[in-house]
Amino acid sequence: MSGSTFGSVRPPRRPPVAPALSRSELDRDYLSRLGGVPALLDDPSTRLLVLHEGRALGTAEGALALVDPSQLEVDPDAAVFLGRARAASADLDQGAAVLALVVSEKEAARLGEQGTWLDLRRVGALLTPRDAGLFAQALALANWHSTAAFSSATGEPTTVTQAGWVRVDPSTGRESYPRTDPAVIVAILDADDRILLGSNVAWPERRFSLLAGFVEPGESLESAIVREMFEESGLVVEDPEYRGSQPWPFPASLMLGFEARVAAGQPTEPQPDGTELRELRWFTREELAAEVAAGRVLLPGPASIARAIIEDWFGAAIEEPR
Structure with missing residues (x-):
């Protein structure tokens, strides 16, 4: 006897809530992280989600603007692999990789002339499931990188591996991972x-x-x-x-x-x-x-x-x- 007040009948389970930022349609494809960013940039279908000061580059219609890497000078150590598209869309091939990249003030000003900068708090509920998941993931990883540039053990600059998902202390080999x-x-x-x-x-x-x-x-x-x-x-x-x-x-x-x-x-x-x-x-x-x-x-x-x-x-x- 279980001791439940409901006896042998389980009470009906309510469906969970579906918050706007819990949505996602991306294959995170962790195995592609092992190949590194340069290999992903060599693929002409790869696109960039561009961030600046916590905002993402968007289109005039309010969607994420996914940028061809050829439009920017991309430091492979500054880009983070987010995943691959599960389905084709107007701006992304099926299976195409998406990387996040934080850009400088100068690059942000230039790119902003082609679109607008989106605030996740304001637009999260208006984005498609794919874009909501991409934006939340990219921002979380960018925030981690901004605080993990130096080893907490030795104070030395860390190096980036696994397409932006691991930072390594060069003296000790100690690895650090994105924090949640x-x-x-x-x-x-x-x-x-x-x-x-x-x-x-x-x-x-x-x-x-x-x-x-x-x-x-x-x-x-x-x-x-x-x-x-x-x-x-x-x-x-x-x-x-x-x-x-x-x-x-x-x-x-x-x-x-x-x-x-x-x-x-x-x-x-x-x-x-x-x-x-x-x-x-x-x-x-x-x-x-x-x-x-x-x-x-x-x-x-x-x-x-x-x-x-x-x-x-x-x-x-x-x-x-x-």
Whole structure:
């Protein structure tokens, strides 16, 4: 006997949320990393995703602009192999490689005359699945390279191998790999199915979102949820239910989304920590819709997993005033 309160009948499983940046249509093809960037640049079908100051070169229509490498002087050690196209499209052959490249101010100015520079937070939900996945991956890798140029052990400049996926300390041979920092983000619900949203001190006062925090070393996701939610709100939660995940390359997070309930018999009056959060509020669905429509509450952007989880709880897309 399992001890489950549902006996032998498993409760229906809700489908996970589908955040905008969790989408991808790229074959990462790790074996091609071993051949290095020069071999990939020799292939005339290869294209570049160009980055500058955290933004990607885009077309006038708002898609990613994939550039022929012949238009740029490409340092093989500065380019990172992202993967290969699973299907052909107007701008990319099936099986063609895509590399990410961070360019200088001068090159950015020249390329910007041919298109526009895209911000992932603003356009992530508008991009195709292929472009959303490419942009998130490229930005995360570029952020890692910007902080990994020197060995943490010896301070010496590291060398790049495996098409941008490994950096090596030349003195010790120690390898370092792209970093991903897991963080939990949680919709806290009460017995009346209200949702708790908080306003961070770094945001405009009307901005509200879910509570979130990083997973600490040696900590499970479930333990991180209980700890972080108590630290930020003073509430004790239980029964965390996984709802989905999303990369958030600002600079290197993986957001793991959950719902959790206030534990039975525990207080439900939230207490902002005063350091990160200025305000915490419970909302019914009707209250949240009315506050958003009146412009008194601003929700997280459509590219975020926070918005996806809030709208999953709400049961529909939440319309905002224009």
